[in-house]
Amino acid sequence: MVDVDERRLQLTDAAARLIARAGIGAATMREVAAEAGLTTGALTHYFADKRELLLHTFQASLDGRRSQRPIGEAVDARVALRSSLEGALPIDEGRRRHWMVTVAFCAQAAGDVELAAAQRDAYREFRRHVERLVVEAGIAPADDAGRVAEQLIAQADGIAMQALFDPASWPGARQLAMLRTMLTPLGL
Amino acid sequence: MVDVDERRLQLTDAAARLIARAGIGAATMREVAAEAGLTTGALTHYFADKRELLLHTFQASLDGRRSQRPIGEAVDARVALRSSLEGALPIDEGRRRHWMVTVAFCAQAAGDVELAAAQRDAYREFRRHVERLVVEAGIAPADDAGRVAEQLIAQADGIAMQALFDPASWPGARQLAMLRTMLTPLGL
């Protein structure tokens, strides 16, 4: 009948938009449902409770980001690596939204072991992804790729943190320029 | 009669502990008052509303961090610089608490221009502080110190972001080691 996954995405997308636009406080069950053009009856039909909605919203936002990664062996590992790191910068609406969802999720994850684990695992997955690209690109020996990956991620995230609430000082071009400045010593 | 500033600190400290321990959702007016050993009557006497409490909690947490900075000309600029950057790493209870407060504050700052400005200004102040130390330490020429400061802050914050919800992978020593690895190319 109805595509369950599509409906869920419709609802988690609405939640993400709301969180990014007006903060976690504005993302009530009623408001999320309304943003999606539905009511709480439909919302509770797809998510048992608000916590589950938030968890799925975070996961869906992650999936959305992952789907933007260059895929396959078609692209050069160096290009894929730089693209993956640029994916962590809030330089457009989608990437900014993902950061806002992540921050809101982290704020909720304090004192909630399951949510904290989700955030932790998301980071670990990203680390593995970057680490693999580092190896493929031949930037670092395999036994040191993990450290290099952590370093690269730290640099991208650090720029993102500064840029998130100071977009006037950090237009997209400046974020990208700074990331490349930090990458060039590694031959990127 | 009563030291107003001390009472306010007592209350904002209670709020910060609560936020770090159980998340922003647990920081209700009643809970904050109880954590401070008081009631809502006292709480509302010192803060007009919850938003003001949150803003002051963030500012008080910032002040607490700033008070840990090495002061005066007594210390070497290089030492002060490294110490300031290490202050951004969640390697003990106080620093972790400040990060949790910051994350909670950012989650609330979406869609609230005044809160967003407070977060933005906090970053800019830290940037100026680091920039000054960069110049004093002779690490970069004055016209490039800003960029270097941003880079250093980004590296520290990036480590912090990864470490916040994965303390098992990021003991304090490892955070410090990684920060020093990133600092050595600059002669620190």
Add this chain to the structure above:
DNA sequence: CCCGTTCTGGAACGTTCGTTATACATAACA
């Protein structure tokens, strides 16, 4: 076409929130 399932809207429930009001204690000052 009918029946059972799935899906959705809408209202209701109990709880908890931020906030306000009030009563009482305590301290400062005349």
Add this chain to the structure above:
DNA sequence: TGTTATGTATAACGAACGTTCCAGAACGGG
């Protein structure tokens, strides 16, 4: 010491929240 201002506890209020419930619409299999 009487009076005023200040500090705090307690209770109450209306609003909004997450959640539950139910009626009925939409749909699919027989």
